Amino acid sequence: MATTYNLKRADFIFRNENDWEKILNRTLQRDKTELINELISSELKGRGGAGFPTGLKWKLASESKVQEKFIICNADEGEPGTFKDREILTKVPFKVLSSMAICAYIIGAKQGIIYLRGEYRFLKPDLEKTISEFEYYCNEINFDFKIKIFMGSGAYICGEETALFESMEGKRGEPRNKPPFPTNAGYMDKPTVINNVETLAHTFTIFKYGATKFYDLGVQFSRGTKLFSVSGDTPKPGIYELELGMSLQDFVDEFGDGDTKAVQVGGASGFLVPRKRFGETAIGFRGKLTGISLPTGGSMMLFNSSRSMFNVLDNYLEFFREESCGQCTPCRVGCQQLLIGIKAVKQGSKPASYLDKLLKLTETMQYTAKCGLGQSVANSFSSIVENFREEMIY
Amino acid sequence: MNPTQELITNLADQYGRNREQLLPILQGVVEKEKFLSDYSMIEIARELDIPAAEVYGTATFYSFLEYKQMGTYIIRVCKTITCSMKGKNQILLTIKDMLKIGVGETTPDRKFSLLETNCLGWCHKAPAMLINDEIFTELTPEKVRGILTEYLKK
Numbered sequence: 334m335a336t337t338y339n340l341k342r343a344d345f346i347f348r349n350e351n352d353w354e355k356i357l358n359r360t361l362q363r364d365k366t367e368l369i370n371e372l373i374s375s376e377l378k379g380r381g382g383a384g385f386p387t388g389l390k391w392k393l394a395s396e397s398k399v400q401e402k403f404i405i406c407n408a409d410e411g412e413p414g415t416f417k418d419r420e421i422l423t424k425v426p427f428k429v430l431s432s433m434a435i436c437a438y439i440i441g442a443k444q445g446i447i448y449l450r451g452e453y454r455f456l457k458p459d460l461e462k463t464i465s466e467f468e469y470y471c472n473e474i475n476f477d478f479k480i481k482i483f484m485g486s487g488a489y490i491c492g493e494e495t496a497l498f499e500s501m502e503g504k505r506g507e508p509r510n511k512p513p514f515p516t517n518a519g520y521m522d523k524p525t526v527i528n529n530v531e532t533l534a535h536t537f538t539i540f541k542y543g544a545t546k547f548y549d550l551g552v553q554f555s556r557g558t559k560l561f562s563v564s565g566d567t568p569k570p571g572i573y574e575l576e577l578g579m580s581l582q583d584f585v586d587e588f589g590d591g592d593t594k595a596v597q598v599g600g601a602s603g604f605l606v607p608r609k610r611f612g613e614t615a616i617g618f619r620g621k622l623t624g625i626s627l628p629t630g631g632s633m634m635l636f637n638s639s640r641s642m643f644n645v646l647d648n649y650l651e652f653f654r655e656e657s658c659g660q661c662t663p664c665r666v667g668c669q670q671l672l673i674g675i676k677a678v679k680q681g682s683k684p685a686s687y688l689d690k691l692l693k694l695t696e697t698m699q700y701t702a703k704c705g706l707g708q709s710v711a712n713s714f715s716s717i718v719e720n721f722r723e724e725m726i727y
Numbered sequence: 728m729n730p731t732q733e734l735i736t737n738l739a740d741q742y743g744r745n746r747e748q749l750l751p752i753l754q755g756v757v758e759k760e761k762f763l764s765d766y767s768m769i770e771i772a773r774e775l776d777i778p779a780a781e782v783y784g785t786a787t788f789y790s791f792l793e794y795k796q797m798g799t800y801i802i803r804v805c806k807t808i809t810c811s812m813k814g815k816n817q818i819l820l821t822i823k824d825m826l827k828i829g830v831g832e833t834t835p836d837r838k839f840s841l842l843e844t845n846c847l848g849w850c851h852k853a854p855a856m857l858i859n860d861e862i863f864t865e866l867t868p869e870k871v872r873g874i875l876t877e878y879l880k881k
Contacts, residue, residue: 411848413845484750487789487844502747504781505784562850564853570851634850645808648807649808652846
């Protein structure tokens with residue numbers, strides 16, 4: 334299998350969408366099982382960060398006998414350093430809408446919903462126009478499907494799928510226990526497929542070009558391409574579509590400013606990789622043959638040697654403290670204590686060894702927090718504290 | 728019927744009176760009145776026939792649903808890592824200097840409120856800020872002065 338990690342640019346997502354009517358119409362004629370199998374064989378995994386196999390998700394939802402089902406597009410893009418979903422919804426919205434319709438066809442849903450974060454409200458008027466054009470076409474081909482936009486109101490946690498359902502049901506955006514999973518009981522306790530914007534855009538590519546085309550990109554366990562949101566200390570910040578599986582070293586060679594000290598992969602809930610590990614780190618999903626492999630929602634933040642990692646961690650922890658929904662104790666109290674703790678070490682009111690206690694606390698949070706937010710605080714905390722311990726103390 | 732009651736009734740007519748419509752209704756009130764007063768939350772509860780505490784609980788969860796009196800223009804400066812590295816503090820200082828208010832404060836004429844917010848999703852064009860729904864990116868103190876001068880004229 335190809336295990337070359339060279340950086341390979343691709344151009345699928347933002348390629349023109351003028352043929353969406355043709356692709357949609359053609360796909361809606363096809364057999365449902367065949368479509369699911371095609372999606373499964375492409376090995377597309379969710380592009381929001383968690384990486385659940387998309388084909389399997391659709392399959393599970395399609396198997397439910399419940400009459401009313403939903404397809405939700407998760408556009409609550411809140412992870413620090415991520416801005417690709419907005420670009421997709423601006424440039425190629427028909428791809429996303431078409432994929433929602435195809436999913437609706439497969440699972441048997443009549444209603445699609447786009448959960449758009451409050452910070453992107455300025456997208457709403459244009460998106461509404463696009464949706465009415467899209468619905469007009471669906472009506473023309475006698476396909477019964479409606480899409481509406483639901484606006485968020487500035488809560489990072491609502492990107493978590495079950496918190497998103499709660500929010501849509503008019504409640505506080507507090508994550509639910511799993512199981513039941515959304516494919517059984519999601520929005521309004523009905524079977525729901527919820528996909529990230531980018532995932533839906535990729536499914537369009539798959540149904541347009543076939544699963545093989547997608548599968549041939551990337552490396553084993555990490556098939557296809559991914560949009561990367563590149564920011565921080567880089568001469569060329571922006572959005573880039575790259576094949577999965579490249580080494581971080583190649584990435585830094587391409588996007589770094591020559592003085593890159595560390596890269597935060599996957600946003601504040603992801604991992605910080607220091608310079609000495611660039612060579613051994615690959616970007617993709619877990620299970621790759623060599624080296625460390627980091628999944629990512631696509632956020633790549635570069636830091637050069639002028640940046641203090643203490644300030645970086647301090648900024649992340651403040652973010653988590655504010656965005657924790659407060660429902661479970663490990664996350665609510667944990668985030669507060671971590672922030673107080675690193676400040677105390679920095680000021681000298683606690684000894685350096687206190688950092689080890691804090692590391693233990695993040696471990697506890699990893700095991701006991703209810704959702705991904707509390708569980709993933711440990712990622713950035715431990716990767717920063719372990720690799721830049723001296724900066725935390727002095 | 729006073730204006731707030733009328734607004735809430737209209738919103739409920741438009742969206743419906745189910746619990747699922749609570750967020751759109753809250754957003755509608757904030758859009759018009761800039762914040763959710765205790766009175767409007769109680770009225771929404773009455774209109775939807777749910778406990779006022781539930782409305783309060785939901786409303787206070789979301790950072791864009793203000794429950795304190797806000798200015799006509801709410802300025803939200805992104806404070807997350809990249810914006811912070813690329814000069815967010817200079818942007819804040821410029822705004823504070825021009826409007827003579829600190830973070831969390833509103834000008835006496837209730838025209839502007841200044842807030843810090845978490846990642847707005849413009850890290851590649853940092854620093855960024857929102858004024859109501861309008862986004863401004865790649866800010867410099869000069870640019871901010873220009874933008875605010877325009878808003879001061881409004």
